[in-house]
Amino acid sequence: MSEPTKPQPANPASSNARPARRSSGGAVPGILKGLATTARTLARPTHTAEYPDVSPHLPPRSRGVIALLEENCTSCMLCARECPDWCIYIDSHKETIPATTPGGRDRQRNVLDRFAIDFSLCMYCGICIEVCPFDALHWSPEFEYSELDIRDLLHEKDRLGQWMPTVPPPPALDEHAAEPAEVAAVNKPPRTARTPTARPARPTRVTPAPEGEA
Amino acid sequence: MTGLDLAFAAVGVVAAASGLLAVTTRHVVHAALWLVVCLGSVAGCYLVLGAELVALVQVLVYVGAVVVLVLFALMLTRAPIGPRAEISTSRLHRALAAVLGAGVTVLLASVLLPLAHPVDRHETDTTVLSRELFGTWVWPFEVLSLLLLAALVAALAVSRVGARSGDVRDGAARAEAELRTARGDAS
Amino acid sequence: MTGADALEVVVRAVAVLAAFLVLPLLVGQTEHKVMAHMQGRLGPMYAGGFHGWAQLVADGVKFVQKEDITPAAADKGVFRFAPAVALVPYLVAMAVIPLSPDVVAADAPAGAVFVLAVTAVGILGTLMAGWASANKYSLLGAMRAAAQLLSYELPMVLAVASVCLAAGTLSLTGIAHAWSPWWLLWQLPGAVVFLVSAVAELQRPPFDMPVADSEIVFGAYTEYTGLRFAFFLLSEYAGIVVMSLLFTVLYLGGWQGPLSDQLGWLWTVLKGFCIAVVVIWLRVAWPRLREDQLQRLAWLVLVPLALAQLALTGVWVVLTA
Ligand code: SF4
Numbered sequence: 001m002s003e004p005t006k007p008q009p010a011n012p013a014s015s016n017a018r019p020a021r022r023s024s025g026g027a028v029p030g031i032l033k034g035l036a037t038t039a040r041t042l043a044r045p046t047h048t049a050e051y052p053d054v055s056p057h058l059p060p061r062s063r064g065v066i067a068l069l070e071e072n073c074t075s076c077m078l079c080a081r082e083c084p085d086w087c088i089y090i091d092s093h094k095e096t097i098p099a100t101t102p103g104g105r106d107r108q109r110n111v112l113d114r115f116a117i118d119f120s121l122c123m124y125c126g127i128c129i130e131v132c133p134f135d136a137l138h139w140s141p142e143f144e145y146s147e148l149d150i151r152d153l154l155h156e157k158d159r160l161g162q163w164m165p166t167v168p169p170p171p172a173l174d175e176h177a178a179e180p181a182e183v184a185a186v187n188k189p190p191r192t193a194r195t196p197t198a199r200p201a202r203p204t205r206v207t208p209a210p211e212g213e214a
Numbered sequence: 215m216t217g218l219d220l221a222f223a224a225v226g227v228v229a230a231a232s233g234l235l236a237v238t239t240r241h242v243v244h245a246a247l248w249l250v251v252c253l254g255s256v257a258g259c260y261l262v263l264g265a266e267l268v269a270l271v272q273v274l275v276y277v278g279a280v281v282v283l284v285l286f287a288l289m290l291t292r293a294p295i296g297p298r299a300e301i302s303t304s305r306l307h308r309a310l311a312a313v314l315g316a317g318v319t320v321l322l323a324s325v326l327l328p329l330a331h332p333v334d335r336h337e338t339d340t341t342v343l344s345r346e347l348f349g350t351w352v353w354p355f356e357v358l359s360l361l362l363l364a365a366l367v368a369a370l371a372v373s374r375v376g377a378r379s380g381d382v383r384d385g386a387a388r389a390e391a392e393l394r395t396a397r398g399d400a401s
Numbered sequence: 402m403t404g405a406d407a408l409e410v411v412v413r414a415v416a417v418l419a420a421f422l423v424l425p426l427l428v429g430q431t432e433h434k435v436m437a438h439m440q441g442r443l444g445p446m447y448a449g450g451f452h453g454w455a456q457l458v459a460d461g462v463k464f465v466q467k468e469d470i471t472p473a474a475a476d477k478g479v480f481r482f483a484p485a486v487a488l489v490p491y492l493v494a495m496a497v498i499p500l501s502p503d504v505v506a507a508d509a510p511a512g513a514v515f516v517l518a519v520t521a522v523g524i525l526g527t528l529m530a531g532w533a534s535a536n537k538y539s540l541l542g543a544m545r546a547a548a549q550l551l552s553y554e555l556p557m558v559l560a561v562a563s564v565c566l567a568a569g570t571l572s573l574t575g576i577a578h579a580w581s582p583w584w585l586l587w588q589l590p591g592a593v594v595f596l597v598s599a600v601a602e603l604q605r606p607p608f609d610m611p612v613a614d615s616e617i618v619f620g621a622y623t624e625y626t627g628l629r630f631a632f633f634l635l636s637e638y639a640g641i642v643v644m645s646l647l648f649t650v651l652y653l654g655g656w657q658g659p660l661s662d663q664l665g666w667l668w669t670v671l672k673g674f675c676i677a678v679v680v681i682w683l684r685v686a687w688p689r690l691r692e693d694q695l696q697r698l699a700w701l702v703l704v705p706l707a708l709a710q711l712a713l714t715g716v717w718v719v720l721t722a
């Protein structure tokens with residue numbers, strides 16, 4: 001029985017005191033302040049972005065659409081495998097390049113047949129772009145590619161390639177940022193020639209690598 | 215028979231018909247709405263007879279306030295849409311009411327109809343009206359307004375009594391007592 | 402009645418109807434724009450080309466196309482009839498409000514009482530709508546509306562009575578004639594009471610408890626669609642027009658101002674428009690009042706204030722008479 005009685009005198013008292021304090025303090029100034037704030041906003045320019053008439057100003061790293069630089073793609077399938085939605089479709093076949101030098105070995109190369117991203121599934125996480133080791137995928141800020149039919153959101157290779165010109169150059173680095181890896185690699189002092197005695201077994205395997213890459 | 219007679223007869227018929235509907239309809243809210251029509255056409259009668267201000271006050275007070283109050287009260291009840299058996303009166307009641315109503319109508323008609331004469335409209339100026347009201351009828355008027363003022367103040371006082379004189383402690387005690395009885399009932 | 406008379410009646414009726422159709426739209430568009438800019442937005446920009454001037458026309462076309470639904474459980478007749486009851490009184494009220502001594506459709510001898518009486522009838526439309534919808538939100542909305550309108554009717558009538566007393570007439574033209582700038586001070590409490598209760602009577606924020614969308618969807622109008630819903634909206638804006646013009650005529654001298662002989666009606670419209678903007682402004686600036694605060698304001702602030710104003714006016718009139 002004593003349980004409900006104890007808090008009760010306290011509760012109404014405090015709830016009584018609160019409105020009194022509020023009304024004595026800020027009712028009228030508050031009312032006027034509301035009027036003043038709205039009037040001030042009325043006099044100022046608006047914040048509305050008139051989008052279809054005035055194109056929006058997007059930051060350079062906006063995630064609008066994914067562009068494909070086909071020449072860079074090696075059909076390594078990394079992006080397709082990492083995509084959480086499995087919305088990248090890649091078909092490729094191997095092509096044999098006959099040896100250029102007599103007695104040389106025929107070499108094989110991946111040829112990209114199909115590269116498609118289904119933007120009706122894509123969640124713009126950017127993982128594919130992060131994992132691509134060959135800089136074949138890029139973010140473009142273009143975002144106006146809605147379709148009347150959801151199936152048209154499946155962008156094939158050529159469509160993805162068309163986005164490429166809209167990819168902005170990478171933003172400048174911060175003032176004291178570390179050198180980007182590519183620049184650092186170029187600026188590195190050239191390697192000294194290896195002494196043949198150091199690794200006798202390797203040379204045959206190492207030397208073709210730069211050729212194959214090109 | 216002049217145009218005025220015709221107009222008076224028309225609003226009179228509307229008033230009588232809607233009044234009849236107000237008491238015979240079996241939807242309680244419809245009754246209130248027919249009452250609006252009835253009061254409105256009574257105001258129309260005043261208007262035809264030239265008492266403009268009285269007609270307007272009739273609309274303002276009866277339609278604008280009294281019927282709104284009636285509707286408000288009806289909404290607080292469980293006023294159903296459509297007729298309900300449990301809130302309808304019995305056959306006997308209805309028959310008795312019809313007889314009584316018809317009797318009163320006959321009585322009134324037999325007394326008043328011989329006195330009827332063509333509408334003679336005399337414009338009642340607001341000034342004339344106020345002179346009458348505050349000259350000849352000033353005492354009844356003042357007493358009435360005093361009564362209404364007292365009622366107003368009393369209503370305010372009644373509605374405030376719980377909040378002020380009840381005080382915080384009183385309210386709490388009462389709530390506690392209620393709680394206790396509620397628990398007692400439950401256990 | 403001669404042909405000329407009949408023609409005059411027709412012309413006046415058409416003029417009132419035109420004003421009734423145009424002015425509320427004007428106020429509505431002003432609300433769109435003013436509210437938008439007060440919130441840092443632009444508001445409608447496309448319909449009609451220039452700053453979305455035709456937005457409300459487009460809205461009207463949209464409303465016409467919508468399906469007219471009557472809920473199955475509703476009281477059909479009352480439900481269908483309610484919008485007309487809400488709308489027509491304001492149309493009638495507009496007919497007696499003078500824009501200038503000459504520009505008035507019907508100069509009623511007791512115009513002030515007439516407007517009050519007629520707008521009081523409009524309230525019935527809301528109640529009918531709320532009850533006939535067979536929807537609990539509608540019923541709650543209608544109950545709130547009834548409680549609110551009953552409480553605010555009294556201070557409003559008292560405030561108007563004070564002005565009528567000061568002018569010594571019930572005619573709106575007469576009141577505006579009797580007005581002098583000194584009334585701005587003398588009748589100030591009455592004017593404030595009138596404006597507040599007018600906003601409450603129109604159920605506009607901060608007195609929009611009856612249609613509080615976050616609590617009871619849209620109050621009494623929840624079940625309405627299409628044209629009938631549009632009629633309720635129109636009646637709200639027509640109400641703003643009527644109340645603003647009435648305020649102008651009662652407290653701001655109507656057509657009085659420089660060149661009032663030629664431009665009288667323009668002055669009335671201009672002043673009325675300013676009042677309408679104030680009504681819109683209140684909506685943007687202030688939050689909604691709670692039901693108990695609402696009643697408290699009406700009975701403990703406005704009614705005593707209006708009574709005090711009435712007493713003050715009475716004493717002054719008797720002393721100077
Ligand atoms: S951005 Fe889209 S396509 Fe790329 S990994 Fe994420 S979901 Fe897949």
Ligand code: SF4
Nearest residue numbers: 073074076077079132
């Ligand atoms: S886009 Fe990049 S990660 Fe994907 S298959 Fe081509 S090279 Fe590999």
